[in-house]
Amino acid sequence: MSDSKGRKTLEPLVLRNQSNLLISPAEVADEIENLVYTKEGTLRSVEGPAPLIFDTATNALPSEYSNQMFGVYHTTLRGGATDLLLMHSGNNIYSLTGWTPTSPFKKVVGTAGSLIRMDLNARDTPQFPTQFETTPKGVVIVPQNEGRAVFYDGEVATPLGYDSMPPAALGHGPESTDPTKPSKINNGGYAVSRMNAGFTLHKDFGFGRLGTIEGRVDSEIGGRMLSGGYQCSYQWIDYFGNLSPLAPRSNEVRIQEQGYWSDYTLSSTASPEIAQKQLLWSNISAGPEGTIGRVFSRTKDILNSGTQELFIVPGNVGWAASGAFATMPDNVSTQWPDNVPDGWILSQPHDVMPVPIFKLCRLALGRLWIANTADDPGILIPSMPGRFGTFLRDSEIFPDPSGGAITGMWSTPSGLMGFTATSTFLLNIAPEGQGFTATTLNSNVGCVAPSSLATLVNGGVIWLGREGFYVYDGQQIQLISGHISRETDRINPVRAKEAVAVVDPTSKEYRCWVARDGSRTNNKCFIFDGQGWRTRKREKLQSVCVTKDHRKYVIGAGRVTKSDSTEAAGLWVLDRSVGHYPLAPVKSAIETSWITWPLSKDKKTVKTVYLAFRESYIGSVRVKVYRDWRKKSEAEYEDSTTGTLYLEEDKPPVWDSSEWDDFSWFRNRPFWKKVDVSVPACEVYKIRIESDNPFEFIGMTVDEEPKTGGFGTRIS
Numbered sequence: 107m108s109d110s111k112g113r114k115t116l117e118p119l120v121l122r123n124q125s126n127l128l129i130s131p132a133e134v135a136d137e138i139e140n141l142v143y144t145k146e147g148t149l150r151s152v153e154g155p156a157p158l159i160f161d162t163a164t165n166a167l168p169s170e171y172s173n174q175m176f177g178v179y180h181t182t183l184r185g186g187a188t189d190l191l192l193m194h195s196g197n198n199i200y201s202l203t204g205w206t207p208t209s210p211f212k213k214v215v216g217t218a219g220s221l222i223r224m225d226l227n228a229r230d231t232p233q234f235p236t237q238f239e240t241t242p243k244g245v246v247i248v249p250q251n252e253g254r255a256v257f258y259d260g261e262v263a264t265p266l267g268y269d270s271m272p273p274a275a276l277g278h279g280p281e282s283t284d285p286t287k288p289s290k291i292n293n294g295g296y297a298v299s300r301m302n303a304g305f306t307l308h309k310d311f312g313f314g315r316l317g318t319i320e321g322r323v324d325s326e327i328g329g330r331m332l333s334g335g336y337q338c339s340y341q342w343i344d345y346f347g348n349l350s351p352l353a354p355r356s357n358e359v360r361i362q363e364q365g366y367w368s369d370y371t372l373s374s375t376a377s378p379e380i381a382q383k384q385l386l387w388s389n390i391s392a393g394p395e396g397t398i399g400r401v402f403s404r405t406k407d408i409l410n411s412g413t414q415e416l417f418i419v420p421g422n423v424g425w426a427a428s429g430a431f432a433t434m435p436d437n438v439s440t441q442w443p444d445n446v447p448d449g450w451i452l453s454q455p456h457d458v459m460p461v462p463i464f465k466l467c468r469l470a471l472g473r474l475w476i477a478n479t480a481d482d483p484g485i486l487i488p489s490m491p492g493r494f495g496t497f498l499r500d501s502e503i504f505p506d507p508s509g510g511a512i513t514g515m516w517s518t519p520s521g522l523m524g525f526t527a528t529s530t531f532l533l534n535i536a537p538e539g540q541g542f543t544a545t546t547l548n549s550n551v552g553c554v555a556p557s558s559l560a561t562l563v564n565g566g567v568i569w570l571g572r573e574g575f576y577v578y579d580g581q582q583i584q585l586i587s588g589h590i591s592r593e594t595d596r597i598n599p600v601r602a603k604e605a606v607a608v609v610d611p612t613s614k615e616y617r618c619w620v621a622r623d624g625s626r627t628n629n630k631c632f633i634f635d636g637q638g639w640r641t642r643k644r645e646k647l648q649s650v651c652v653t654k655d656h657r658k659y660v661i662g663a664g665r666v667t668k669s670d671s672t673e674a675a676g677l678w679v680l681d682r683s684v685g686h687y688p689l690a691p692v693k694s695a696i697e698t699s700w701i702t703w704p705l706s707k708d709k710k711t712v713k714t715v716y717l718a719f720r721e722s723y724i725g726s727v728r729v730k731v732y733r734d735w736r737k738k739s740e741a742e743y744e745d746s747t748t749g750t751l752y753l754e755e756d757k758p759p760v761w762d763s764s765e766w767d768d769f770s771w772f773r774n775r776p777f778w779k780k781v782d783v784s785v786p787a788c789e790v791y792k793i794r795i796e797s798d799n800p801f802e803f804i805g806m807t808v809d810e811e812p813k814t815g816g817f818g819t820r821i822s
Contacts, residue, residue, distance in 0.1 A: 113713060113714075113809045113810065113811045114710075114809070114810055114811065114812070115807055115808070115809050116132070116701070116702075116807050116808045116809075116810070117132075117807070118718070118805045118806070118807045119132055119133055119698065119805055119806050119807060119808075120133060120804070120805040121133065121134070121135040121138065121149075121696055121698065121803075121805070121806070122135075122138075122143065122149065122635075122637075122638065122640075123135065123138070123635070123637060123638020123639055123640065124136060124137055124138045124590065124638065124639055124640055124641070125589040125590060125638070125639075125699065126589065126590050126591065126592035126593055127589050127699075128700075129699075129700070129703055130589075130699040130700075131699070132698070132699060132701050132702075134638070134699055135696055135697060135698055135699065136697045136698060136699045136700075136792065137641070137695060137696070137697040137794075138640040138641065138695075138696050138697075139640070139641045139642065139643060139693075139694065139695045139696075140152045140641075140642055140643060140644055140692050140693060140694040140695065141640060141694050141695075141696065141803065142613060142681060143613055143615065143635055143640075144613075144802070145612075148720055148802050148803060148804050149696070149802070149803040150720075150800070150801075150802040150803075151692060151694040151797075151799075151800035151801055151802070152642060152644045152681065152692050152694065153681050153682065153683045153800070154678070154679065154680065154681055154682045154683035154684075154689070155644070155645060155662065155666060155678035155679055155680045155681070155682060155683070155689075156678065156679045156682040156683050156684040156687065157674075157676055157677070157678060157679075157684065157687055158661060158676070158677040158678065158679055159205060159207055159210050159676075159677070160207060160676075160684075160687065161207040161208075162207075162686075165686075165687055165688065166207065167207075167674060167675075167676045168207060168208075168209075168210055168211065168676070170193070170195055170198070170200055170210075170211045171195055171675045171676040171677070172195040172196030172228075172675060173665070173675045174195070174196055174228050174230065174648075175193075175194070175195055175648045175649060175663035175664050175665075175675060175676075176194040176195070176228070176235060176236045176249075176250070176648060176649065176663075177192070177193065177194035177199075177235050177236030177237075177238065177648075177649045177663065178191075178192070178193050178194070178649045178650065178651050178661055178662070178663035178677060179191070179192045179193075179238035179245070179649075179651050180192075180651050180652070180653045180654055180655075180659075180661065181238075181240040181245055181654050182654050182655060183240070183244065183245075183259060183260060186655070188259070188260040189655065190202075190245060190258075190260050191653075191661075192214070192238060192245065192247065192258075193211065193663060193677060194226075194236040194247075194249065194649075194663075195663070195675075196226075196228050197216050197217055197225075197226045197227075197228045198213050198214075198215065198216030198217055198220065198226065199213070199214045199215040199216055199220075199226070199236070199247060199249070199256075200212065200213060200214060201214050201258070201260070214247075214256070214258055214263050215247065215249070215256050215263065221258075221262075221263040222256055222263050222264070222265065224249075224253055224254070224256075225251075225253065226249050226251050226253065227251040227252075227253070228251070229251075230626065232600050232601050232603055232604060233250040233603065233604070234250050234465055234466070234555075234556055234557065234603055234604070235250070235557045235604060235606055235648060235649045236248065236249055236250060236649065237250075237465070237466060237467060237556070237557075239467050239468060239469055239474065240469070241469055241474060241494045242492075243257070243259065243346050243347070243494060244257050244258055244259035244260075244262075244346060245257070245258050245259070246266060246467055246474060246494065246495075248464065248465065248466070248467055250465060252463055252480060253463070254266065254269060254461070254463065255461070255464065255467070255476075257346050257348075257494070257495055259346075262345050262396070264344055264345055264346065264395070264396030265394075265396070265461075266348070266461055266494075266495040267344070267348040267349075267350070267461035267495030267496055267497070268342060268344070268348065268349075268350035268351065268393075268394075268458075268460060268461060268495075269460045269461050269462075270350070270351070270460055271350060271351035271352065271353055271354070271460065272340060272341070272342055272350060272351075272353040272390075272391045272393065272400075273353060273354075273389070273391050274339075274353050274354040274355065274356050274357075274389070275338050275339070275340060275353060275356045275387045275388065275389050275390050275442075276356060276357065276387070276388045276389040277336065277337065277338060277356045277357050277358070277359035277385060277386075277387055278295065278296040278359065278385065278386040278387070278388060279295060279296055279297075279336070279359035279360065279361060279383065279385045279386075280292035280293070280294065280295050280296060280297035280298075280299075280361055280362070280383055281293075281294040281295030281297070282294065282362050285362060288364075291362050291363075291364050292361060292362055292364055292381075292383070296385065296386050297383070298314060298383060298384040298385075298386075299313070299314040299380065299381060299382060299383050299384070300313050300314065300379075300380045300381075301380045301381055307384065313377075313379040313380060313382055314379075314381075314382035314383045314384045314445060315382055315384070315445050315446065315447035316334075316336065316361070316382060316383050316384065316385055316407075316444065316445070316446075316447065316448075317331045317332075317334055317361055317381065317382040317383050317407070318331065318332045318334050318407045318409075318410040318411075318448075319331055319332075319378040319379065319381075319382070320332050320378075321378065329378035330363065330364060330378065330381075331361070331363065331364045331378060331381040331382060332363055332407075332409070332410055333360070333361065333362055333363040333409055334360070334361045334407040334408070334409050334410055335358045335359065335360050335361070335405075335407065335408040335409050336358065336359045336361075336385060336404060336405055336406075336407065336408065337355045337356050337357070337358050337359070337404070337405045337408065337414075337416075338355070338356045338387050338402065338403065338404040338405070338416075338419075338444075339352045339353045339354070339355050339356065339403045339404075339416055339455070340352070340353050340390055340400050340401060340402045340403060340433075340434075341353070341400065341401045341403070341455060341456075341458065342393030342394075342397045342399075342400060342401075343393075343397065343398065343399045343400065343401055343431060343432050344393070344396045344397050344398060344495075345396050345397075345398055346396075346493075346494070346495060347431070347492070347493050347496075348493050348494070348495035348496045349401065349456060349458050349493065349496045350393065350458060351457075351458045351459060351460055352403070352416070352455060352457065352458065353391075355416075356387065358408070359385055361383055364381045384443060384444065384445040385443075385444040385445075386441060386442070386443050386444065387402070387404075387441065387442045387444055388440060388441045388442075389440065390402075390434070390439070390440050390441065390442060391440070392437045392438060392440070393437055397437045398431075398432070398435070398436075398437060399431060399432025399433075399434055399435045399436060399437065400432060400433060400434040400436075400437075401418060401432050401433055401434075401455065402418070402419045402433035402434060402442055403416040403417060403418050403419060403454075403455040404416065404417065404419050404444065404446075404451065405417070406448040406451065407448060411448060415454060416454060416455055417451035417452065417453065417454055417455075418433070418451065418452075418453045418454070418455050419433050419442075419444065419446050419451055420433065420446065420450060420451070421433045421434070421435065456490065456496065456498060457498060457499045457500075458496055458497065458498060458499065459487075459497050459498065459499045461495060461497060462476075462479040462480060462481060462487075463479060463480040464476040464477060464478055464479045464480070464487075465477070465478040465479075465483075466478050466512060466513075466514070466515055466556055467515075468515035468516065468517055468522065469494075469517060470515070470517035470521070470522035470533075471488075471521065471522060471533075471534070471535060471542075472491045472492075473488040473489045473490070473491055473494070474488075474489040474494040474495075475487065475488050475489070475515060475522060475533075476489070476497070477512035477515060477524070478511055478512045478513070483510075483511030483512065484504055484506055484509040484510055484511055484512060484526070485502050485503070485504060485512070486502070486503045486504070486505055486512060486515075486524060486533070487501060487502050487503070488501055488503075488542070503533070503542060503544060505524055505531045505533060505544035506526045506529050506531065507546075508526075508529075510526030510527065510528060510529060510552075511526060511527070512524060512525070512526060513525050513526055513527050513552060513553050513554060513555075513556060513603070514552075514553035514555070514556040514558075514559055514569060515556070515559075516559045516561075516567055516569075518532075518561075518567060518580075519565075520532060520534070520580060521533050521534035521535075522534070523547075523567060523578070524544075525552050525553035525556075525569070526552045526553075527552045527553070527554055527572065528549075528550065528551075528552040528572075529546065529548065529549050529550070529551070529552050530546070530547040530548045530551055530552060530553070530578070530583060531544050531545060531546050531547055532544070532545045532547055533545075547578065547583060548583045551571055551573075551576055551583050551585075552571055552572070553569045553570065553571055554570055554571060554572055554599075554602045554603055554605075555569070555570045555602055555603050555604065555605035555606075555607075555620075556603075557604075557605065557606040557607065557649070558570035558605040558606065558607045558618050559607070560607050560608060560609045560616055561609065562577070562609060562616060562634075562636060563609070563614045563636070564579075564636065565579075565580070566578060566579045566580075568586075568607075568616050568634065569607075570597075570602065570605050570607075570618060570620070571585075572599075572602075573585060573591075573594075574586075574587035574588065574590075574591060574594040575587040575594070575618070575632070575634065586634070587632070587634075587639065589639075590632075590639050593622075593630075593632070593641065594632070596622045596623055597620045597621065597622055598620075598621040598622060598623065598624065598625060601620075601621035601625070601626065601627075601628075602620065602621070604621060604628060604648065605618055605619065605620045605621075605628065606618070606619050606628060606647060606648065606649050606650045607619070607650070608650045608651065608652055608660055609652070610652075610660055610680075610681075611652055611658040611660075612658060612681070613635070614635070614636070615633050615634065615635045615636075616633070616634040616635075617631050617632070617633050617642070617650075617660075618631065618632045618634075619631045619645070619646075619647045619650065619662075619664075620632065627646045627648065627664070627665070628646055628647055628648060628664070629643065629646050630642075630643055631643070631644075631645075631647075644666070644692055645662055645664055645665070645666050645678060645680070646664045646665045646666070646673075647662035647663060647664035647678075648663055648664045649662070649663040649664070650662045650663070650680075659679050659680075659682075660679070660680040660681065661677055661678065661679055661680070662677070662678050662680055663676075663677055663678075664678070666678055666689060667689070667690040668688050668689060668690060669688040669689060669690050669691075670688065671690065691798040691799070692798070692800075693796060693797070693798050694796065694797060694800070694801065695794060695795065695796035695797075696794070696795045696796075696803060697792060697793070697794040697795075698792045698793050698794075698806075699792060700735065700790040700791070700792050701790060701791055701792060701793070701808065702790055702791070702810075703790050706789040706790045707789070708812065709787045709788060709789055709812075710787075710788065710810045710811065710812050711784070711785065711786040711787060711788070711810060711811050711812075712731060712783055712784070712785040712788065712791055712808060712809075712810050713782070713783065713784065713809045713810060713811055714780060714781065714782050714783065714808070714809040715729055715731075715780075715781045715783055715793055715806065715807075715808055715809075716778050716779070716780055716781075716806060716807045716808070716809070717729075717778065717779040717780075717781065717795065717803075717806050718776055718777070718778055718779075718803070718804035718805045718806060719751055719776065719777060719778075719779055719801055719802060719803060719804060720774050720775070720776050720777075720802035720803075720804060721751065721774050721775050721776075721777055724751065724799065725751055725797060725798070725799025725800070725801070726744055726751070726797065726799065727744075727751065727779075727795055727796065727797040727799070727801060728742060728743070728744055728795070728796050728797060729742070729743045729744075729781045729783065729793065729794070729795055730742045730743075730793070730794040730796070731783055731785045731791055731792070731793055731794075732791060732792045732793075732794070733785055733788040733789075733790070733791045734788055734789050734790060734791075735789075735790065739794075743781050743782075743783055751779075751797075751799065751801050774802070776804050793806070793808065
């Protein structure tokens with residue numbers, strides 16, 4: 107037996123991050139998997155996840171879950187009064203209505219029985235996850251099936267804005283039965299005034315108000331109404347205040363000149379207003395479901411006002427100044443009797459474009475920005491402020507000079523960050539306050555997964571690009587995953603666009619789930635704590651979110667392996683557990699880098715591994731030792747001296763094995779575990795600790811002794 111006096115004890119290795127470089131510092135691991143960084147600085151085995159909703163009697167999950175999960179999102183509206191949890195599963199988008207396992211959801215979009223009937227065309231082709239964005243008026247939901255986006259506030263769901271314009275209205279005005287005879291001018295058709303016999307305005311309604319008057323009552327020839335013309339248009343307005351495109355202009359309604367009052371056997375002192383008309387507009391179409399009114403617009407007298415522009419017609423005298431929501435506050439009537447004078451119409455209508463089919467959206471700079479449309483993937487379009495489904499014509503921006511498809515957007519204090527697959531730009535309000543400017547931040551680095559974007563606790567923006575993970579700190583863009591490129595290079599490039607990420611509010615870590623190797627689902631999670639990386643392989647998540655309330659739950663949509671080796675699809679609360687739900691045990695592992703590489707020319711023998719754990723878990727760990735740059739276990743040891751992960755001579759109270767009245771809870775104590783190993787005459791070595799039982803790791807150290815002669819013995 108060797109003399110223990112010749113042994114050397116390494117400095118304690120407090121392993122918290124990993125690097126896949128061939129040569130790494132001893133305090134940096136080669137792999138840390140399925141271990142969560144705790145508030146007290148330890149690494150603890152992943153817990154759970156717990157099903158968000160399940161039948162506690164049968165462990166059955168809700169029938170609304172599907173093997174194809176495309177999205178999950180949580181938000182609050184109306185100052186927290188409305189709590190929304192949305193889930194895209196299969197061919198439907200659901201909203202959580204309660205916690206009853208048999209029927210906890212209602213359909214918002216999808217098949218029969220939904221608030222909006224729409225074919226979501228669920229398919230397993232690579233695509234962005236379903237996008238969600240909260241606005242002050244509701245949530246914008248963007249399925250990735252080439253269908254329309256939806257606006258939902260917890261009660262009402264409508265398509266986002268309007269994708270078509272209303273049909274043209276039809277104008278009705280006076281006609282002249284014999285233009286050569288003064289008494290026959292403007293006497294037919296819709297000839298509503300105070301002087302025509304056919305359609306005479308009652309004196310209690312005053313005079314007609316349309317028509318341009320020339321001359322004065324006290325002149326020697328009196329006054330006259332000049333020839334004039336009018337056209338109209340209108341827009342639908344929906345429940346959320348969004349406007350449709352303007353309808354095509356109506357036919358032009360003409361009013362013929364009515365001459366001197368003496369021609370009508372009236373005295374020269376008669377008011378010229380007696381000849382002014384009222385018009386009628388018909389064929390005003392009701393809008394699609396969700397429409398609550400029509401905003402009516404009309405020209406001033408085209409022949410005499412000097413303009414042919416449209417102006418919004420108020421519904422009453424004071425509306426032009428007060429801004430009531432619609433001229434016609436209903437979605438039923440089809441006619442509008444128009445007696446509004448030109449002097450009352452002041453504001454011009456908004457020239458709105460139809461809402462296109464798009465893939466991405468983000469709220470920034472007081473607007474909803476949409477991008478990657480079906481017709482032009484490189485386009486970026488801002489909404490009107492406050493009208494998040496209303497987009498003005500000619501407001502489009504092409505931020506990438508090469509016209510590349512927009513693949514991500516993120517709101518920052520500096521403005522809206524936008525991405526193509528190969529470039530990054532920053533959008534902001536132009537210095538003069540009109541329009542927007544786009545500044546290229548990097549013409550070689552882009553984003554491949556819009557749902558991988560997140561804001562770190564230090565304010566930096568992080569995302570997945572083609573070469574790995576990048577961070578923008580407000581000054582520059584840096585690749586932060588170069589030292590784990592052995593892992594990131596295995597991300598499936600075809601499925602990279604499906605990556606999803608979140609910053610955990612408890613651990614403050616960035617977690618991103620990606621599809622690795624040939625996987626069709628996100629089967630690997632990369633974790634960044636601001637300093638370094640770890641990995642996780644517990645869940646296969648296609649979408650993930652954080653609850654926007656005091657719970658701060660991280661909820662994932664996807665699949666988890668059960669104890670019978672089958673997979674269950676659903677919504678899962680990460681890092682929480684329900685003891686009796688039958689999940690497969692999780693394998694946690696820590697693997698060191700190649701230890702003592704600087705002294706690899708001098709062979710040594712590994713004798714003892716000391717593991718610093720924190721007590722409370724029942725079970726054992728396995729210790730594997732690799733040698734001389736070969737990932738083949740030279741020695742494998744089961745921690746079988748006690749078979750537990752706590753001190754046998756002073757057992758702590760453990761859940762489900764102690765009675766309530768027999769103990770008081772104390773903070774779990776750290777302790778050392780000694781594992782004797784024997785790996786003789788090695789140049790370098792690495793140690794792997796793994797277990798199917800949960801454990802809490804603090805650190806480790808190793809006893810080794812130098813080889814004093816001979817060539818040693820290899821164990822094969």
